[in-house]
Amino acid sequence: xxxxxxxxxxxxxxxxxxxSAARQGVPVCLWARDLAQVDEMQAARCNxxxxxxxxxxxxxxxxxxxxxxxxxxxxxxxxxxxxIIIGTPMAALAEVLQRLPDDxxxxxxxxxxxxxxxxxxxxIARAVRPNARSGVLSGxxxxxxxxxxxxxxxxxxxxxxxxxxxxxxxxxxxxxRVYTSNDPIGVEVGGAVKNVLAIATGIVDGMGLGLxxxxxxxxxxxxxxxxxxxALGARADTFMGLSGLGDxxxxxxGNLSRNRTVGLQLATGKPLPQILQELGHVAEGVYTxxxxxxxxxxxxxxxxxxxxxxxxxxxxxxxxxxxxALMRREAKAEG
Numbered sequence: 001x002x003x004x005x006x007x008x009x010x011x012x013x014x015x016x017x018x019x020s021a022a023r024q025g026v027p028v029c030l031w032a033r034d035l036a037q038v039d040e041m042q043a044a045r046c047n048x049x050x051x052x053x054x055x056x057x058x059x060x061x062x063x064x065x066x067x068x069x070x071x072x073x074x075x076x077x078x079x080x081x082x083x084i085i086i087g088t089p090m091a092a093l094a095e096v097l098q099r100l101p102d103d104x105x106x107x108x109x110x111x112x113x114x115x116x117x118x119x120x121x122x123x124i125a126r127a128v129r130p131n132a133r134s135g136v137l138s139g140x141x142x143x144x145x146x147x148x149x150x151x152x153x154x155x156x157x158x159x160x161x162x163x164x165x166x167x168x169x170x171x172x173x174x175x176x177r178v179y180t181s182n183d184p185i186g187v188e189v190g191g192a193v194k195n196v197l198a199i200a201t202g203i204v205d206g207m208g209l210g211l212x213x214x215x216x217x218x219x220x221x222x223x224x225x226x227x228x229x230x231a232l233g234a235r236a237d238t239f240m241g242l243s244g245l246g247d248x249x250x251x252x253x254g255n256l257s258r259n260r261t262v263g264l265q266l267a268t269g270k271p272l273p274q275i276l277q278e279l280g281h282v283a284e285g286v287y288t289x290x291x292x293x294x295x296x297x298x299x300x301x302x303x304x305x306x307x308x309x310x311x312x313x314x315x316x317x318x319x320x321x322x323x324x325a326l327m328r329r330e331a332k333a334e335g
Contacts, residue, residue: 002024002025002026002027002169002170003026003082003083003166003169003170004026004027004028004029004072004073004074004075004082005018005021005026005027005028005029005073005082005083005084005085005170006028006029006031006069006070006072006073006082006083006084006085007021007028007029007030007031007084007085007087008031008066008069008084008085008086008087008088008096009031009032009086009087009088009092009109010030010031010032010037010038010041010047010062010087011050011087011088011089012047012050012051012143012144012147013087013109013141013143013146014030014085014087014088014109015030015047015050015051015054015087015143015147016051016054016143016144016146016147017085017087017109017137017146017171018030018060018085019051019054019056019057019060019146019147020146020147020149020171020173020175020176021170021171022056022057022058022059022060023057023059023149023173024173025059026059026170027059027061027072027075028059028060028061029060029061029062029063029068029069029072029073030060030061030062030063030069031062031063031064031065031066031069032062032064033064034064035064037049037064038062038063038064041056041062042062050143051143051144051147053148054144054147054148066099070084070099070100070101070104073104074101074103074104082104082105083105083106083107083163083166083167083170084100084104084105084106084107085106085107085108085109085137086106086107086108086109086110087108087109087110088108088110089110089282090110090111090112090113090114090115090121090284091114091115093108093110093114093121093124094114094124094127094128097124097125097128097129097132097134098128098129100129100132102129102131102132103132104132105132105133105134105160105163105166106125106132106133106134106135107134107135107136107137107156107158107163107167108121108134108136108137109136109137109138111138111188111191111192111194111195111284112191112192112195112284112287112288112291113192113288113291113292113295115287115291118291118294118295120185120188120189120192120232121136121184121188122134122135122136122184122185122188133158133160133162133163134158134160134163135156135157135158135159135160135163135164135167135184136156136157136158136184136187136188136191137154137155137156137157137167137171138154138155138157138187138188138190138191138242138243138247139152139153139154139155139179139242139243139246139247140152140153140242140246140247140249140250140251141154141247141250142250142254142256142257144256145256146176149175150175151175151176151177152175152176152177153176153177153178153179153242153246154171154176154177154178154179154242155178155179155180155181155187155241155242155243156168156178156179156180156181157180157181157182157183157184157186157187157188157243158182158184159182159184161180161182164180164181164182165180167180168180179241179242181238181241181243183234183235183238185229185232185233185234186229186234186235186238186239186243186244187238187243189225189228189229189232189234189239190225190229190238190239190243190244190247190248191243191247192284192288192292193221193224193225193228193229193288193292193306194225194244194247194248194251194252195251195259195283195284195285195288196259196285196288196289196292196305196306196309197217197218197221197222197224197225197248197251197252197285197305197306197309198248198251198252198257198259198260198263198285199259199260199262199263199266199283199285199286199289199309199313200217200221200252200263200305200306200308200309201214201217201218201221201252201253201260201263202252202257202259202260202261202262202263202264202265202266202267203263203264203266203267203309203312203319203322203323204217204263204267204323205260205263205264205267206263206264206265206266206267206268206319207267207319207320207323209323214252214253217252217305218248218249218252218253220305221248221252221305222239222244222245222248224301224302224303224304224305224306225239225244225248226239226244227301227302227303228292228295228296228299228301228303229244231296231299231300231301232295232299258279258281258282258283259283259284259285259286261279261283262275262276262279262283262285262286265278266312266313266319267319269318269319272286272313272315285309286313289306289309289310289313290310290313290314292306293306293307293310304326304329305326308322308323308325308326309322
């Protein structure tokens with residue numbers, strides 16, 4: 001029998017992974033903070049708010065009781081404890097980790113830096129639960145496609161190899177391929193910075209600057225991402241994988257990308273508050289960009305594309321002015 005799995009957070013991505021695992025017969029408990037939302041999903045047997053065309057498999061149960069959700073993951077798992085997937089926004093990661101038992105193995109899905117502290121997920125976990133088994137599940141993936149069972153590849157990253165194997169056991173299937181990595185820092189940096197670069201790519205595309213400009217921006221953006229990651233302790237080769245190049249290409253070019261959409265709208269001169277209101281969902285790159293830039297400055301890492309995105313988001317530059325500033329930078333060697 002498949003080991004029970006708990007997913008904390010019933011947003012689009014948490015729900016999609018819960019559906020994907022339950023489709024393979026894994027007993028999944030999906031927790032949502034809002035009891036009314038749980039009742040609605042139970043009645044409809046789908047998450048009508050985010051994934052209305054992805055029905056819940058029989059193996060997926062729902063609850064608004066946090067302790068019951070955690071207990072579900074520990075059923076029939078023995079001393080090792082169960083696997084818990086945290087699908088909340090980054091802002092709630094510390095709170096959720098603090099509520100978990102010491103033996104709970106956790107992988108989080110949130111991408112970005114914690115607002116205010118600038119911490120990545122592994123830094124939050126190290127402060128809150130220093131001895132617990134933890135890591136990140138990331139990669140190029142739109143929730144809607146995963147929920148519909150379309151082919152997708154992800155990477156589970158942790159310094160605990162057995163935790164990565166638990167993720168493979170829970171999610172690996174004919175439609176979802178799960179790779180493993182022992183570089184959670186690199187995987188997290190890739191997942192955070194790609195959202196900022198997707199805004200930049202959206203600006204370039206929205207201005208109609210052509211495919212040459214898009215290719216240049218993605219390539220040089222990958223170089224920025226790698227420099228920051230290495231400075232934070234990641235391996236450079238991680239950024240050529242799913243959570244680096246893969247996630248960057250998807251988010252920077254995919255029409256389902258909220259961050260790309262923000263960039264497209266900024267290129268028209270529309271004010272950021274109006275863009276976000278009309279978007280109706282969180283675009284993590286908007287909140288991540290200033291923190292990425294601050295951490296880069298603190299480490300002495302050059303990130304000119306990120307700097308330009310921050311200037312546009314803060315209204316200090318228009319889109320055309322920011323592109324012009326990037327093109328006028330001094331010539332240099334690529335390496």
